[in-house]
Amino acid sequence: MNPALSQLKPYPFERLAALKQEVTPPAELKPIMLSIGEPKHPTPAIISDALITHLHHLATYPSTRGLPELRAAIATWLGWRFQLDRDGIDPETQILPVSGTREALFAIAQALIDPADRPLVMMPNPFYQIYEGAALLAGAQPFYLPCTASKGFLPDFDLIDEATWRRCQLLYLCSPGNPTGAVMDQASLQRLIALAEQHDFIIAADECYSELYPDEQRPPVGLLQAAAAMGLEDYRRCLVFHSLSKRSNAPGLRSGFVAGDARLIARFFAYRTYHGCAMPLQHQHASLAAWQDESHVRENRARYREKFKAVLEILDGVLDCHQPEGGFYLWARTPEADETSFVRELFAREHLTLLPGRFLSRPAIDGQDPGRGYVRIALVPELADCVEAALRIRRFFASR
Numbered sequence: 270m271n272p273a274l275s276q277l278k279p280y281p282f283e284r285l286a287a288l289k290q291e292v293t294p295p296a297e298l299k300p301i302m303l304s305i306g307e308p309k310h311p312t313p314a315i316i317s318d319a320l321i322t323h324l325h326h327l328a329t330y331p332s333t334r335g336l337p338e339l340r341a342a343i344a345t346w347l348g349w350r351f352q353l354d355r356d357g358i359d360p361e362t363q364i365l366p367v368s369g370t371r372e373a374l375f376a377i378a379q380a381l382i383d384p385a386d387r388p389l390v391m392m393p394n395p396f397y398q399i400y401e402g403a404a405l406l407a408g409a410q411p412f413y414l415p416c417t418a419s420k421g422f423l424p425d426f427d428l429i430d431e432a433t434w435r436r437c438q439l440l441y442l443c444s445p446g447n448p449t450g451a452v453m454d455q456a457s458l459q460r461l462i463a464l465a466e467q468h469d470f471i472i473a474a475d476e477c478y479s480e481l482y483p484d485e486q487r488p489p490v491g492l493l494q495a496a497a498a499m500g501l502e503d504y505r506r507c508l509v510f511h512s513l514s515k516r517s518n519a520p521g522l523r524s525g526f527v528a529g530d531a532r533l534i535a536r537f538f539a540y541r542t543y544h545g546c547a548m549p550l551q552h553q554h555a556s557l558a559a560w561q562d563e564s565h566v567r568e569n570r571a572r573y574r575e576k577f578k579a580v581l582e583i584l585d586g587v588l589d590c591h592q593p594e595g596g597f598y599l600w601a602r603t604p605e606a607d608e609t610s611f612v613r614e615l616f617a618r619e620h621l622t623l624l625p626g627r628f629l630s631r632p633a634i635d636g637q638d639p640g641r642g643y644v645r646i647a648l649v650p651e652l653a654d655c656v657e658a659a660l661r662i663r664r665f666f667a668s669r
Contacts, residue, residue, distance in 0.1 A: 384408025450593020
């Protein structure tokens with residue numbers, strides 16, 4: 270058995286279930302779950318209709334590289350969305366459809382890490398736990414980059430010394446961030462690209478929240494966009510991961526793509542050929558319909574804006590939180606340092622589930638945990654449930 274399996278930490282939702290164990294919430298209150306980032310808006314009909322239309326492909330093996338027309342649609346979308354140059358990105362060599370970004374973010378470490386030299390895999394802290402598990406099972410050591418309020422919830426790369434950079438083989442980035450919603454600007458991305466070139470590591474940018482943002486005139490910048498703007502038309506050392514789960518409310522479709530450096534895509538393709546995880550053809554046709562339509566994405570953003578506005582008005586003066594730059598989470602500071610007790614008591618009294626911040630973070634070198642004293646609130650249900658949840662939180666504080 271792989272000895273690295275013993276290093277895996279319990280998943281956040283396992284810990285949450287244990288926290289709620291033996292607690293009986295009020296039966297008269299409808300349960301509301303704001304703990305998991307599973308979109309509850311309806312999946313657009315253009316996606317489900319395309320899926321049903323192509324169900325006859327159940328009798329066909331899909332290819333690892335995916336349909337040429339799907340890769341072409343993704344290339345067109347990337348070029349439009351991230352202002353890439355005239356030639357944009359090559360759908361033949363720089364794009365690979367994947368069965369959701371969770372699988373691909375994990376697999377990329379297995380494909381690209383050389384465990385011989387005690388490598389580091391860097392990641393933001395707090396973070397999506399797949400990054401940590403991917404590093405451990407690839408034979409690397411996770412290195413946590415604290416994302417605190419004093420730094421705008423973004424990693425502070427100035428804290429990393431030369432020796433540490435030399436050990437880094439892969440750096441996971443998440444912008445807009447999970448759970449904080451923080452967005453890295455173009456200058457910071459370009460500085461990180463320069464560091465990758467200087468110290469010979471790869472950037473894996475998880476951009477699955479990139480299409481959820483409050484201002485239609487200010488979409489978050491992407492890693493490929495930053496690379497192209499500095500003249501790196503081959504996107505060397507850069508990979509981006511995009512998904513339809515959040516953008517198109519299709520988490521069950523398990524559809525996304527990885528794009529960037531053709532050399533790295535070729536290595537990842539070879540790995541996936543053996544991995545056996547090609548996206549089913551009917552899912553590819555549904556994905557093609559999704560990437561070719563922006564109207565449902567704009568409508569989706571409008572619904573999240575409505576929820577943030579309503580919830581933040583109710584929570585004003587109750588919880589320390591603000592409108593994020595992207596994503597659908599509120600990263601809220603709790604009045605006491607032990608956010609786990611706060612979450613447990615809120616569940617017991619209001620039948621409302623949030624996620625403790627420390628379930629998404631690790632203690633830093635100085636012993637401080639950037640998740641301590643925070644909760645993640647996922648505004649994924651419909652508006653009425655989000656409003657009801659905010660009213661329950663307000664009532665909870667009033668009754669204390």
